[in-house]
Amino acid sequence: MFQSAVLTISDKGSQGLRVDEAGPKVAAFLKENGYEVIYTGILPDEQEMIEAEMRRLAEEKVTLIVTTGGTGFSKRDVTPEACQNVCTRMIPGFGEAMRLASSKITDKAWLSRANAGILDESIIITLPGSPKAAVENLEAVIKPLRHGIEILLGLDSECAVKEPEK
């Protein structure tokens, strides 16, 4: 079972001024899909803090790091920028797939700046802050994501079935 962490990015949530529902919903969705959720946290919309937490979780070899919040147009929204800064390789298809799926529900999907990338042995996915949109977005990539993780960790290889990598 792959380990995951869920980070809620919210100024108000981090100050206890609001109970965020998106984090728990994303965590529940991950468990339903066979991921262990070993950590949940709430951070303000501070890019350096978000980056530090992403790096820390990657260093601890958490396979899947999912954030919710901070992907929109608000002046404080910088989660995608944090993701881009820490990742060495981006996964453009995840942002595309999330917006494409979500655009079938609402035009506002195109406002989401959600993205995804790879840092060492971790995959980072940023999701919108709305509980409904967060789960819808994650749902759009949950199936291929598993295969991506298997390839990243060398547990599978499309190209070398008979000669698995190490």
Add this chain to the structure above:
Amino acid sequence: MFQSAVLTISDKGSQGLRVDEAGPKVAAFLKENGYEVIYTGILPDEQEMIEAEMRRLAEEKVTLIVTTGGTGFSKRDVTPEACQNVCTRMIPGFGEAMRLASSKITDKAWLSRANAGILDESIIITLPGSPKAAVENLEAVIKPLRHGIEILLGLDSECAVKEPEK
């Protein structure tokens, strides 16, 4: 009513060697959709000049800065690069939405390198130079754009309806 500016990016247009139709058509479309067009200009395909004009308009707090031209494969086409350079946060969904909508009309839509981003309190959108394509592209994002502007300017907040930001 939000303020907007329309910049035509065209070597020939800037030298008076061609009358560009895309700029006026984009301006008319913006007016129809409730935007005030406070400035229109024509610039050559010079990245530094385009960047300087984008920065100037953002400093003057023009909410929406739309360019037309310079988004293709021609050697002089550098408008998306200018947009990327001046913006601190990109809006990948707008490029995706514009190409996806346009691809239903023509395969050549995939050649458009149009993009969009945020600089301070301004949103910059780069559109193709063809009058038809420019309006089609803008039409693909005009509805969610308004909501994005409201969030950027703190006039709306998906997340805190009862506790508006400031």
Add this chain to the structure above:
Amino acid sequence: MFQSAVLTISDKGSQGLRVDEAGPKVAAFLKENGYEVIYTGILPDEQEMIEAEMRRLAEEKVTLIVTTGGTGFSKRDVTPEACQNVCTRMIPGFGEAMRLASSKITDKAWLSRANAGILDESIIITLPGSPKAAVENLEAVIKPLRHGIEILLGLDSECAVKEPEK
């Protein structure tokens, strides 16, 4: 007839430990579509080597440089990063079009990090390593690609039919 080169990016292929089928299939597809294939090569998944080869082919004015392999989640996959590093202007629509077309066949399409860009008078397209996916991806952009090349080389101009460039 435009000149093209096909680079297979594969650690095993470059050591002679595997016969790669994607390269020859991509080359055959290019010939069917009217391109001359003047060079084929195999390189390991070493970003610096891939970049050097892309630059060399662009300096030799090869119009279309197509790679296959190294676009996925494997730790060694760095072909899109090489493409991004050498190109001065990216073509986001090609990655989008390839994944969109491929996603109609399999959800795993969203894992492809394939991209494309422009370097001087060359267009570089990175394709997945699977022979089937590589050809499917290239097929998704082969028609608009020709028009893009014509514009890049100044052989056509959408905007100035009556006043051809030069």
